[in-house]
Amino acid sequence: MLKSFSLSALNCFSEDYISARKNLLEAYRLVSPRLQKQHQSYQHPLPGPTAETLTCDTLYIGSNQHPQHLLVLISATHGVEGFAGSALQTDFLGQLEELLEQHKNLGVMLIHAVNPWGFAWLRRYDHQGIDLNRNFIDFKQALPANQEFDNYLPKLLNPDIINPEQIHKLWENIDQEAFIDTVARGQYCHDTACFYGGKKPSWSRTIIQQITSLPQVRQAKRLAVIDLHSGLGPYGYGEVINDHPPATTGFNYAHSWYGNNAQSVALGDGCSTVKTGLIDYHWHSVIGERGCFVTLEFGTYPLKQLWISVLAEQIYNNEAQRLKIPRDLQHSTVIELKKFFYPAERSWQEQVIFRGRQIFDLAISGMMQ
16 A cells, blocks of 8 residues: 555644643754754643643744744644644654755744643633634724624524534524624624633733744744644645735735635635634734735534534533533543544544645745745
């Protein structure tokens, strides 16, 4: 039988946050000391499931501390989605020596587990129920309204319809795409419901703001930022999502560097929809005219299964909080949520590694033009 992929690359995948961080730091330790290396840990205020310390780790590697071109890879913006992103970051560390020998003006920054609590406790959200990818708004202004979401709330929290036979009732008598656009857009009123953006900046947002103030980020002449996610799109396929407004410099860079791989949300392309408060928007302001930010989204299972997994886990989490009992990582809804966002299956893992390497190469090639 033909070997489509080196099995050693698949060792980059882990089954929990602790193992993922350990694998990453071991790969980082093995990077040649001839290169400039910098490691910063940001400790989360709460512990993990085994009382372990949770951190967001930033690793910088380059020929010097002031790169002209900087590639930034982010994992676990949506906690439980961190398995694919962490594996790609660990795999990439093994490629760096040769790459940085070829490109002396290139630096690489890995932001590992930007939402470490969600990664460790297997939630998309953080310890306050906040979706980090809805949290980047101006909280000095009035919170964005989403009246249609309020109308759907009773259904979203109804356990009787969150199953394969009844899930269609979520969008009964309305357009399914309109329902998805409305609910996924984000909401700022219900901290016990999905896609909650919070009422103030989250812990992870404050960390991102500190990281984007680092000199490597501020001083680079070219920036390519890739946020690694999973869950939307065809199984194993990595879609490049471009949230820059059309005709802007960032939009044009994304099109130039990634070609037709880059799908524009504003133009209605691809698997995503327009949302409020994305982490993208903060990076857009940081990058300015220097490059672009894209999301690399690895598909898993059908959309119907996404809604069942996300909503069933939300209902379980609400009940556990109401009863003041610890979150059980072996609860069926938690297990199913992890399975949805991380199919621990060889062919999916192979596709993730292959596509990740391909897109990272496009980003680097684009910056070097």
